[in-house]
Amino acid sequence: MAVDQQERDSHTGYLTTGHEWNGIKELNTPVPRAVYFFLALSVLFSVVYWILMPAWPLGVTYTKGLLGVDQRTTVAAALSEAAIDRSLWAKRIETEGFAAIQSDPKLMEIVRMTGRTLFGDNCAACHGHDAKGGPGYPNLATSSWLWGGKPEDIFTTIRVGINSAHKDARVSQMPAFGRDQMLPRADVMKVASFVYSLANPDAKTIDPKTIAAGKEIFAANCVSCHGDDAKGNPELGAPDLTDKSSIYGGDLEAIDTSIWGGRQGLMPTWEGRLSELDRKILTLYLLDKRTVTP
Amino acid sequence: MSIFGFHYRMERKAIGLVLGIIVVASIGGLVEIAPLFTIHQTVESAPDMRLYTPLELAGRNIYIREGCYACHSQMIRTLRDEVDRYGPYSLAVESKYDHPMLWGSKRTGPDLARIGEKYSDQWHVVHLVNPRDVVPASVMPAYDWLLSTELRTDDLGLHLKAQRAVGVPYTDDMIANAPLDAFGQSNPDSPQAKGVTERYGKATTLRAFDGRPSQLTEMDAMVAYLQILGRLTDAAHKPIAQAGAKQ
Amino acid sequence: MVAQLTRTERQGAILIGLVVAICGFLLGVVGRDDPIAIHGALIFAAGILTIFLIGKDYYAPEPSDERFASYYDDPTKAGIVLAMVWVVFGLAVGDWAAWQLVNPNLTFGSGWSSFGRIRPVHTTAVIFGFGGNGLIATSLYVLQRTSRARLPDQLSPWFVLLGYNLFCVLAVTGYMMGITQSKEYAETEWYADIWLVVVWVVYFLIYLRTLARRKEPHIYVANWYYMAFILVVAMLHIVNNLAVPVSIGHAKSYTLYSGVQDAMIQWWYGHNAVAFFLTAGFLGMMYYFLPMRAGRPIFSYRLSIISFWGITFFYMWAGSHHLHYTALPHWVQTLGMTFSLMLLIPSWASAGNALLTLNGAWDKVRDDATLRFMMVAAVFYGLTTFEGSFMAIRAVNSLSHYTDWTVGHVHAGALGWVAMITFGSIYALVPWVWKCKSMYSAKLVEAHFWLAVAGTLIYVFAMWNSGIIQGLMWRTYSESGTLTYSFVDSLIAMHPYYVARSIGGLLFLIGGCIGAYNIWMTIKLPKPISETTADLPEKVTGGVSPQPAE
């Protein structure tokens, strides 16, 4: 190296390079051995890794690596291995009847654990984390079932959905009596008052005469779906109007809106998205939730 | 010592340093990027791949405008838990027409690569207007103005044209009818609706996404886009082993 | 300011103002149905303002040849002030964004203030506004000192500084209006991107022209880094931003690349924006201000060579570590991971070189908060690069990616390294350029230091915690082999950490405000008349071209 005015640094004992920039000098300290050592080590590691793994491009292909590893085959293997591990209990849930599973506390333990996450990631957005629903989305934890409460009914609902794109979807619709001019405005009000009184028999705010008039209108227009006793019809997905809980909110205004403008809630189909096992777990999870929820 | 001796001479020439930096810094990018255009397995083939309709493209642009990608990824990685939670891992072909890609780098909210048709249009509308109405714990901002802002459609043809310039195979017919198609897709009962399925295929979803067929709002576009995510091709749903074997 | 410019430089400035105003006007007219019109108006206003400011003093007497007797530091001074304005703004927006994740209603119902829009405002304001102005200001200063040559002219540095700030303003206002390309750290649209290229080319030319006239035979390490920063950022910027605009009257453009290629190019850019903007540039800063302040020689010239070329070479391969396990082919991920590991050696070599330079000056570190800023920066630099290489390992990244761990890593680097080295350098630089004995208040520097350290530690620890908890919750399986937590479970678990992060950020922001105040007060201090003679360029006279060193 060219020697300018090298000086020896008193503190470290090394020579400077002999240059100075506005007062800054540099020592010509040799590179610490550790730097070369770790550099060599990291390069060595990399070379070995390249030989084992897919690594270098070669025009229209690339080196595949001695281990033949690829992230896609790796995850496929991990998934099928996990499926085999799960099959210990999964097989039983897939093949056994609902009642048998429900009476096995061990299996139900798994259902609760698994169902909670499945429900949280897929259903809670609409039905709420506690499955208690919200405006527009039915309460699955306590209210009566729209499409019947047998495990098979619920399982089917989850598979095909309601008013969904599935070819076998359950289809239901509450007609728009007001907007489509099947009932005059005043009659809608009256029948709404009647429906309100069903779930709120103690309500004193409404004139009994209105309720009586509403009852007649109900008998003429609504019983075909909601039944003579207004307890709903699981064949049609028509809700029970006598219980405390309601999909769209049980106050007079919400009821009036339902009758005036009609309703057609959409429950997606889960057939293409969740496995049969998952859907069965969810069915059991909901049934179980019902037994523990007050 | 020779390296340092060489350097000692080179660092006296600005041009030497400049050229040195350019050469040394170019190698990595060249080796890693150029082959992505030449190795054919990089992007799988998917004959059923369809294009974004003008309405979906407009929705995508709103998604970009609002910065949804800051919180949502659209890339399900090849990891067991991600496949379990979100569905089949994402393939390169699924974003083949994405200029730019929206894979994202942060999941403050969940991945959206397979959100299409997971929820109802109505849920999306309620959620976008105020996420806390349906998910009380959500920290996602409210986007209520989407519902009241009319969608600009007059320049959609230009958008499709620019897309074609970067390689998306839109036809002249699609470009010419872009504004009509945007309206038709969001109003299934309108006379414009027929053209949409003719041009973009029978599988195209025609719905009043924001619940109001007569009005074409930014909410229509956004929900149309969310509902197509993960549904441009079925390639990812083929058995995972098969997709793996293709590599 | 204008009085310092020669008549020809004033004419040049007016011409530039005119061209800028015309471009702005055209954008405004052609794009009148599009948000681009607002930017057209802004550009137009910038052009007119330039013409007005120059025109006002156009007939002021020309500067005497005496100006050649000292370095040209006015743009540096302006750059420091701008950097401080940007940092206060950027930190405030960052903290606002942080509080929004605690309480989402803090958008106050507006579109422009929603998280997705202000997040890039934050990143751009701190990285490009604060970091970029800091880099331009210090690089012009360092370049002149280490070359012992004055800047080649007085117009081009102003063009670079103000043009660059126009770019930053376009960026930040654009994001709030929803003008964005969505490419992280390159969100600006096509017209701003083109403008930045023009500015950058001029910046590069200033560098080359000054180096060509230098009086020192050797180019100092700091300049290698500043030059790598300028060159590679230009390369990255041009390649990543190629796009086709919808029309000249639309802000919106479509990126040339799509899907997997776009992802790779974006993260080749994104990672190396970290490498050459947030690392190389600031290493250049460190290589000047740290030995100056410590009064010590650089520990090892040879180590500088190893680390400089190691960083320049290895970094460029590492971008694919942002795409582990994605649809990017596995082989690219392998390269990204292995090069990230090798990268650790030159990175630690740089950090070690800095810390070992302090040998013999540790007493100063103890007493001088300015030097302590730089020391802590070097430590955080070492820590962040170690963490980065660790996170680049595929298995680790499977946990950390998409989580707050990345955000923690970012801010260990951004707060601990980038901001600390800049604050330290600015505290050293302000008294030098404004010719004062010292900062207005050493106590306030001390207070800023401790607020910055506390803020950084709280922020980073909060995010490490939340990131790792988040990552683990997403992948935890129960004994039955199914996922234990839903996504919303993990969201709820983040809440306390988001609160902590916001508080840490607030401390850091308060520190930044104190710094801005202290600098402002220093600028206003009465100046002593005598100048130090050490800080003068080789004497040259007006027209005579100086003898180049090469």
Ligand code: HEM
């Ligand atoms: C007051 C101090 C700061 C606060 C409170 C803050 C807050 C934030 C927040 C909330 C985010 C979004 C994270 C997310 O999406 O979850 C963020 C991102 C970011 N910030 Fe900061 N920030 C601060 C300082 C800085 C500084 C000084 C820099 C750079 C010099 C910086 C650079 C960044 C970058 C690069 C990102 C993007 C990270 C990524 O994409 O992973 N921040 N910051």
Ligand code: HEM
């Ligand atoms: C040896 C050096 C470094 C390596 C190998 C490295 C590696 C990494 C890795 C693996 C990630 C996470 C990518 C992901 O999972 O999405 C990351 C993100 C990041 N790092 Fe580093 N890092 C290094 C140094 C630094 C430094 C010094 C800074 C300075 C501020 C920095 C800033 C960032 C930023 C801003 C991101 C976020 C990118 C984004 O997602 O937006 N890194 N880095």
Ligand SMILES: [Ca+2]
């Ligand atoms: Ca990011």
Ligand SMILES: [Ca+2]
């Ligand atoms: Ca850009």
Ligand SMILES: [Cu+2]
């Ligand atoms: Cu990186």
